[in-house]
Amino acid sequence: MDRPDVIIATDCGSTTTKAILIERLDEGYRQTFRGEAPTTVEAPFEDVTRGVLNAIQEVEELSGRRILDGERIITPAADGHGVDIYISTSSAGGGLQMMVAGVVQTMTGESAQRCALGAGAIVMDVLASNDGRQPHEKIERIRHLRPDMVLLSGGTDGGTVSHVVELAEYVAAADPRPRFGAGFELPVIFAGNRDAGPEVERVLGERTALHVTENLRPVLERENLGPARHVIHDLFLEHVMAQAPGYSKLISWTAAPIMPTPAAVGRIMQAIARRKGIDVLGVDIGGATTDVFSVFHTAAEGQADPAPGEDGTDDAGAPEGPGTVFNRTVSANLGMSYSISNVLAEASLENVVRWIPFDIDEADLRDRIKNKMIRPTTIPHMLEELQIEHAVAREALRLALVQHRELAVGLKGVQSERTLSDVFDQEATGESLVDMMVLDLLVGSGGVLSHAPRRAQTAAMLVDAFQPEGVTQLAVDSIFMMPHLGVLASVDEQAATDVFERDCIIYLGTCVAPSGDGKSGEVCATYELHLADGPVGGELRCGELRLLPLADGEEAEMTISPGRGRDAGSGPGQEHRALVRGGVVGLVLDGRGRPLSFPEEDGERRARIGDWSGALGLYGETD
Numbered sequence: 001m002d003r004p005d006v007i008i009a010t011d012c013g014s015t016t017t018k019a020i021l022i023e024r025l026d027e028g029y030r031q032t033f034r035g036e037a038p039t040t041v042e043a044p045f046e047d048v049t050r051g052v053l054n055a056i057q058e059v060e061e062l063s064g065r066r067i068l069d070g071e072r073i074i075t076p077a078a079d080g081h082g083v084d085i086y087i088s089t090s091s092a093g094g095g096l097q098m099m100v101a102g103v104v105q106t107m108t109g110e111s112a113q114r115c116a117l118g119a120g121a122i123v124m125d126v127l128a129s130n131d132g133r134q135p136h137e138k139i140e141r142i143r144h145l146r147p148d149m150v151l152l153s154g155g156t157d158g159g160t161v162s163h164v165v166e167l168a169e170y171v172a173a174a175d176p177r178p179r180f181g182a183g184f185e186l187p188v189i190f191a192g193n194r195d196a197g198p199e200v201e202r203v204l205g206e207r208t209a210l211h212v213t214e215n216l217r218p219v220l221e222r223e224n225l226g227p228a229r230h231v232i233h234d235l236f237l238e239h240v241m242a243q244a245p246g247y248s249k250l251i252s253w254t255a256a257p258i259m260p261t262p263a264a265v266g267r268i269m270q271a272i273a274r275r276k277g278i279d280v281l282g283v284d285i286g287g288a289t290t291d292v293f294s295v296f297h298t299a300a301e302g303q304a305d306p307a308p309g310e311d312g313t314d315d316a317g318a319p320e321g322p323g324t325v326f327n328r329t330v331s332a333n334l335g336m337s338y339s340i341s342n343v344l345a346e347a348s349l350e351n352v353v354r355w356i357p358f359d360i361d362e363a364d365l366r367d368r369i370k371n372k373m374i375r376p377t378t379i380p381h382m383l384e385e386l387q388i389e390h391a392v393a394r395e396a397l398r399l400a401l402v403q404h405r406e407l408a409v410g411l412k413g414v415q416s417e418r419t420l421s422d423v424f425d426q427e428a429t430g431e432s433l434v435d436m437m438v439l440d441l442l443v444g445s446g447g448v449l450s451h452a453p454r455r456a457q458t459a460a461m462l463v464d465a466f467q468p469e470g471v472t473q474l475a476v477d478s479i480f481m482m483p484h485l486g487v488l489a490s491v492d493e494q495a496a497t498d499v500f501e502r503d504c505i506i507y508l509g510t511c512v513a514p515s516g517d518g519k520s521g522e523v524c525a526t527y528e529l530h531l532a533d534g535p536v537g538g539e540l541r542c543g544e545l546r547l548l549p550l551a552d553g554e555e556a557e558m559t560i561s562p563g564r565g566r567d568a569g570s571g572p573g574q575e576h577r578a579l580v581r582g583g584v585v586g587l588v589l590d591g592r593g594r595p596l597s598f599p600e601e602d603g604e605r606r607a608r609i610g611d612w613s614g615a616l617g618l619y620g621e622t623d
Contacts, residue, residue, distance in 0.1 A: 003492060004084035006077040008059065008067060009484035010052050011261055012039055012090040012250075017048075019055035020484050021063055021083075022499055029495040031481060031503040035059040040246075041092040047246035048092055049253075073253055087491060088254050089483040091261035092244070096120055096236050099147040101127040101171075103154035103163045107411075108192070111216045112153040114407065115191070115225040117328045119232040120263025122289070127170065129154075129163045135170065142174035148240045150176075150186065150208075151228065152200070153216045155193030164196040168203040175207060184243060185209040187235045191216045191228040211235065223411065236260060256491050262291055264486025266328050268496060269293050269443070271489045273324060275497055278440035281466070283397060284480075285446035287337035287376055290396055292404035293328050296433050325433050327408035331400040336448050337376030340392060344369050347395035354598050355391035355464070357609040358384065383619060386453070390461055393448045397465030405432040436594075437469040437515065437569065443505065445477035456547075456616045459508040459585045467594050469515045470569035471558075471578040474508040474585070507552055509583030516566035517593035518542040524566055524591045529580075530557040543608070545615040546589040550582030588616070 007022040017040075021033040035058025040051040053071060060067050066081040067074060074082030098121040102108030105128035116123050124145045127138055142150075150171055154164040168190075176186055188208040190200050197212055204210045214227040237257055241247040251258060259267070265284060273280045273295035282293040333342040344352060349362060356365075368388055372378065380386040410431050444450070444462050452458045458476050462468075481504040489496035514525045520543040528537040529548065540546060550556060558580045560568040568576040580587055592612075599605045613619060 003495070006065075006083045007488065007495070008056060008073065008083045008086050009488060010055060010086075010088045011264075011480075011483040012041070012048055012052065012088060012092040013261065014092055014095075015039055017051035017055045017092075018480070018484075019052070019059050020481060021059050021065070022484075022488070022495065024495070028502070029498040031499050033059050033063040034479065035062060039092050041244060045245075047249075048090070048244065049246045049249050052088070052250065075255075085255035085491065086253055087256050087484075087487045088250065089259045089261045089264040089487050090241065090247075095122055095262070096232075096240060096260045097122050097124055097145075097148045098151060098232075099123070099125050099127065099142060099145060100151040101153065101167045103129050103160060103167070103192075105131050107220070108154045108217050110407065110409075111223050111225070111411075112151050112191070114223070114327060115153075115216055115228050116151050116232065117330060117407075118225060118263075118266065118326060119229040120236075120260030120266070120328075121232065122330050122332060127167060129166065138170045139174045142171060142176050146176050148187075149232070149235055150188045151232070152188060152190050153192045153228075155196060155215075156220055157194050157215055157218045159193050159195075161193060161196040161199060164192050165199045165203060168200045172203050172207050184239065187211065187239045189213060189228060189231050189235070191231075209235075209239065221411065233257065233259070233263070256487060259483075259487045259490070261483045262328060262330070264483040265291070265445075266293050266326060267486040267489050268482050268500060270295055270324070270326050271486075271493050271497055272441075272500060275493075276440075279435075279438055280441045280443065281434070281439055282443040282482075283400065283445065283449075283462075283466075284477075284482075285393065285396060285400070285444075285448055286335050287447075288332070288335040288339045290331040290334045290400040290446075291328060292331070292400050293326075294404065294408055294434055295324055295326050296408075296435065296438070297324050325408070327404065327433070329400070329404040329407050331396075331403050334396045334400050336389070336393060336396065336446075337372060339373075340369055340396075341373045343392050343396045343399070346399055352391050352395050354605060355394050355609065356387060357606050357613060358387070359602070359606070360384075360388075387619065389448065390452075390457060393461055394465045397461065401434075401466055405434050408433045436467065436472075437567065439468055439470075439472050441473045441475060442466060442468055442511075443475045443477065445480055445482060449476055450478065450480060454618065455506070455508055455584045457618050459511075459588060460613075460616055460618055462508075463511050463513075463588060463590060464596070467513070467596060468511050469513055469594055470567070470576070471560075471580060472511045472513075473581055474511055474583065474588075475505045476508060477504055478506050479504075507581060507583035509550060509585040509587055510580040511588045511590055512558070512560060512568070512578075512580065513590035513592075513594070514540075514560065514562040514566040514568045515594045516562075516572075517597065518563065518566075523563060524593070525560055525562045525568060527561070527589065528559045529587070530559075540589050540591040542591055542593060544589075544591040545612045546591075547585070547616050548587040548589065550580065550587040552583050554582040555579055556582075585616075 005024045010019045018036045035055045037054035041048045098116045100112035102112045109128040280295045284291045485496040522542045524542045525540045560576045562568045570576040
């Protein structure tokens with residue numbers, strides 16, 4: 001198949017449908033024009049294609065290129081009109097909402113959760129035989145949530161059958177109705193012990209649209225998430241999207257299967273990590289939820305979940321041994337508008353206030369945050385309002401990373417006794433696969449990050465919330481283009497990565513942060529930056545932030561010599577050499593240690609926050 005020259009891609013979000021035009025130019029693929037329109041999946045239109053056509057029509061007007069013939073997308077491109085392919089992602093209608101179930105909550109339950117999240121779903125609940133709920137509570141929970149589909153797992157091959165069948169009986173007793181298409185049967189995927197398959201078929205075969213696939217955990221030492229993710233994606237199109245208003249028409253227009261928006265973001269991150277051979281952590285913070293994605297190279301056995309192959313399909317099996325591990329988590333109650341009060345409740349008032357550089361009454365702060373919740377489209381008009389919003393964002397991002405670390409872990413129970421009674425009593429022993437010291441690239445997305453008045457504010461929020469260690473590149477998605485590029489990667493990965501580098505990502509710079517702590521004012525590291533004009537060196541002190549100019553596209557060799565007990569990437573006290581990349585912000589030297597600490601006295605704390613803010617010129621302190 002010839003490579004496409006002109007591509008139109010849309011992302012049908014819950015409120016806005018965004019369209020981008022991608023063209024192959026002399027220097028490669030570039031994103032050239034962009035349009036958007038309100039999503040029309042709900043009344044009064046109840047036809048998602050209306051919003052798609054409106055967004056494409058805006059691209060037509062801006063580009064001068066005729067793409068539509070009435071309500072038909074002109075393909076292929078010819079004589080300066082039309083496009084070669086049309087592709088789309090979607091999270092309209094609430095996206096893909098699933099429940100998952102496993103026999104043991106910290107083992108097959110977590111494997112099922114990782115599988116569904118990686119497929120782009122929002123996991124509404126995780127049922128398990130040992131989750132402490134009574135049978136009637138589980139049945140009522142399934143009936144109340146009305147998921148789009150259920151993923152049922154549990155038992156290694158040849159292992160327990162009775163507990164798996166028990167979970168199936170809860171689903172059958174609940175007899176939940178899907179959100180869309182009331183006359184259709186609920187899709188249920190069984191990816192558990194193959195010996196339990198016939199009994200699960202007996203219990204659910206006539207009550208649900210049951211699909212049987214390979215076991216998620218055929219043995220304790222290995223996850224096999226690929227086959228179940230394929231089935232989730234197929235059922236998303238066949239059962240969920242096909243029943244949503246207008247989607248059957250939209251599906252007929254596209255040259256590749258429609259992807260859930262989060263799955264598409266995960267795919268482009270996997271593609272970048274694989275092509276560059278780097279470890280990537282990304283976050284998308286929205287109004288209601290915060291998604292965190294990670295791709296880490298690992299030598300851990302059993303959990304290598306490779307990125308999609310060159311043909312755009314996931315590998316069917318997860319091989320044992322070294323590889324890359326992709327994880328995605330959804331913090332469903334951490335957001336910057338609809339869920340902003342939940343951030344305050346989960347983080348605590350004290351943790352939000354610690355980032356605010358001025359004195360504020362507790363009741364006043366609570367009122368401001370609640371006003372944002374009930375008026376989610378408002379934006380800060382005063383400097384104090386902006387600083388409060390950024391303080392809340394830091395805590396939402398921090399909590400989302402905590403939740404991501406808890407799920408992005410090595411397989412649990414592998415070295416433990418395998419009798420079922422012992423398995424139920426096991427502690428959660430898996431270690432997190434998220435290692436901030438080896439992280440190469442940290443990418444932020446979402447309104448509060450992408451649309452911050454100054455890019456330095458974005459860099460500061462990422463560094464303060466995620467606290468990267470060693471040497472880490474910082475970047476932000478300029479206009480939330482990653483979903484479009486993720487689905488494009490399934491058609492032409494090279495085109496997707498070209499546009500990602502040239503038009504999607506804005507490099508903020510590099511953060512250099514020796515780990516460890518020390519007394520404020522002590523020298524924590526010395527450094528030397530080898531620039532074209534000559535070397536620049538100095539001392540970085542404990543508790544200090546420093547910004548060095550390093551332009552976007554500029555690279556320089558850097559030598560960091562950390563103090564005793566501190567690690568810059570080569571081990572405690574060892575000199576570390578790295579190639580650092582500049583950006584629109586520059587080179588951030590962070591001597592504040594890990595984890596960050598704050599003075600207990602309010603006046604000292606506010607002064608310290610002011611110093612950090614001034615060092616980066618966040619709110620006009622420096623230019």
